[in-house]
């Protein structure tokens with residue numbers, strides 16, 4: 001088992017799937033869109049990209065099982081699991097907003113060991129393994145050094161199906177709008193995490209996410225020197241549906257806002 005070698009091959013595969021998605025974006029039609037469930041869009045592009053990834057990942061590391069968004073392969077509990085979102089930011093893709101990505105994580109006993117996020121339109125490949133630093137197109141990346149929430153640029157994803165905790169979310173937004181330099185909503189959690197890792201965003205938070213939205217980006221943030229937790233401050237951020245990712249310096253101040261909004 002050579003994580004570096006697996007990471008290298010996974011990067012090449014993510015780019016290959018990304019090239020397929022980029023090519024399809026020019027001929028994609030609105031009639032290709034299917035509705036999976038409320039506000040959950042999908043098309044042949046997501047499914048075919050996932051098939052490309054699953055085939056390739058099986059060859060790269062045959063011992064690992066899979067958790068994939070489009071369920072082109074059954075989930076089988078194993079020590080090692082690939083966690084795959086073939087197209088993170090499908091809503092953007094469908095509306096021709098150019099922020100979407102391929103996201104791949106590899107977990108061992110549910111802990112991230114490798115992460116690859118390929119942002120397709122800017123041709124930006126973010127990756128890290130537990131045994132390496134984090135990189136963007138071959139250059140080492142690090143989270144921001146800023147200590148000051150009032151100088152920070154933040155990212156989030158708006159709730160799109162679970163509206164019960166909306167008042168708490170709005171409370172957090174109100175505070176962060178006043179207390180930070182600004183807030184962005186890109187529409188791909190994997191890209192949000194990659195942007196925290198490379199210091200474009202100081203911090204990111206979202207609830208209602210699935211493992212495939214975050215498994216790839218989370219390790220990249222960690223290896224770039226950032227901090228991750230759930231909204232409750234624990235490490236259940238891959239399967240627990242809430243995530244905070246932040247530069248190390250800002251984590252406590254950022255967490256305090258989320259904690260005060262959601263947990264008090």
Ligand code: 2AM
Nearest residue numbers: 039087088089090157160187188189213
């Ligand atoms: P997806 O495109 O792979 O589904 C952003 O809020 C995150 O939530 C993205 O990672 C996106 O991943 C996921 N998401 C799922 N459905 C969404 C929707 N209807 N609107 C916005 N984001 C959605």
Ligand code: CA
Nearest residue numbers: 069085087088
């Ligand atoms: Ca997706």
